[in-house]
Amino acid sequence: GRKKLKVVVDAGNGMGGVTAVPLYRALGYEVVELFTEPDSNFPNHHPDPTVVENLQDAIKAVKETGADLAIAFDGDGDRIGVVDETGRIIWGDELMVLLSRAVLRDKPNSTIIAEVKCSQNLFDDIESRGGTPLMWKAGHSLIKAKMKETGAALAGEMSGHIFFADRFYGFDDATYAGARVLEILSNTDKTLSELLADLPETFSTPELRVDCADERKFAIVEKIAEEFSQTNKVITIDGARILFENGWGLVRASNTQAILVLRFEADTEENLRAIQEKVEARVTEMIS
Structure with missing residues (x-):
């Protein structure tokens, strides 16, 4: 078996911590809580995980606690931000590489959707692993409609909206996306940074x-x-x-x-x- 994972959860005083903290603990992960009390004045930092500045507390906590990763949420818990064990931010398109690899292992030949702002690395990686990459318009309603139409297993945006139809309902739930990241990490001896080390540098x-x-x-x-x-x-x-x-x-x-x-x-x-x-x-x- 693998060592018990330690995850920092930074909810930025939004709603994300309300579901993520009890779920991740119930799944057996050690949770370090940051700003998990909902407070609509957002006294610590704004809950937007796409902004570098808003992830600084999570990065610091990972380094101080030796956590395996940090997961940060936006205010209403449908967008995710991830920080690896070295304190490096994993943006939406790189996170999608990690998730699409796992989905394609279970469901070869799946269609996976990503929007036009995503790295070429993501589209190439999906293709090299036998998936069908589909580039589509940014915007969660547009992505959801395209998933239904194409039967895609997974879709994602730079903004941290991640949509799983694989073992889920096809909408963007960041608590669930985080659980899938934790599942991937608990099934390997590699660290998060090691899992993505083979991506070409861009x-x-x-x-x-x-x-x-x-x-x-x-x-x-x-x-x-x-x-x-x-x-x-x-x-x-x-x-x-x-x-x-x-x-x-x-x-x-x-x-x-x-x-x-x-x-x-x-x-x-x-x-x-x-x-x-x-x-x-x-x-x-x-x-x-």
């Missing part, structure tokens, strides 16, 4: 937000797609994901705000910079 930007008037944002994305498609392959499922030889750049209009969302990924810092400069230059010209 360099990426966080989501970059650029102000852009509502009435112009969709037209600009369309124009970017059109222009770059002269020279590059462009995926237009949700915005424009422009493929370069050693990376990609995404330009999409936010559905909710007067902004464009940009993200970039490449195999080296240098290539990342080059792709980013090329795409940003055109976006800036069009906006001004």
